Amino acid sequence: MLKYDKYDIESPEPFLVFEFKSEGPKGVISKQVRFEMIPGLDNVFNLGFGDLKSSGEINDIVVTDNNDGEKVLATVASAIFMFFDSHPESMVHIEGSTPARIRLYQMRIARHLAEVRDEFHVVGYTNGSWHPFERGINFSAFLVSKRNN
């Protein structure tokens, strides 16, 4: 995890909201990562991720294309690590806001699968049920929890 280039990210305790700035050809774009507990489901959090607009709004659908996608995803991953360090018994639900973003998340998990499996259990949702993450299966959402080695 530490070997990937990533942005510094700010968060107050209890580490549910994180913010950082993406820098690239489109300028400096503030981004937010948020873990929101799903009502009625203890310790299951939904991951939100989007751009902070100057108007104060957050856009979680926009594709910024600031030529730093890998760095942004590595930064989001560092927020996930920090979240799990402070909420080790929790589970995080991840769903892309578009089919393209779901594919992107799936490809990134697959690319770093060995490292991910060292730290986390990852299951994907397909055909109405949850299955351990495998390459080559199209999932529509993911659940991640920290391994209790």
Add this chain to the structure above:
Amino acid sequence: MEKYTKSGVKIPEGVIVVEALPQREKSMLDAPFFQEKMRNATERLKKTGVPKMEDLFPKP
């Protein structure tokens, strides 16, 4: 050297612990897709139940 919060949580490299983030008029809860994702997650997990990782990943 590794850093820890007052409550003993390890702080990864690149994470800056701040007192508070800037106040904003709107939050992620107002974002276009966030509520839909929350609803999707709730519906899925109420239908399937929260999967038990120890069943899906049995120890050898």
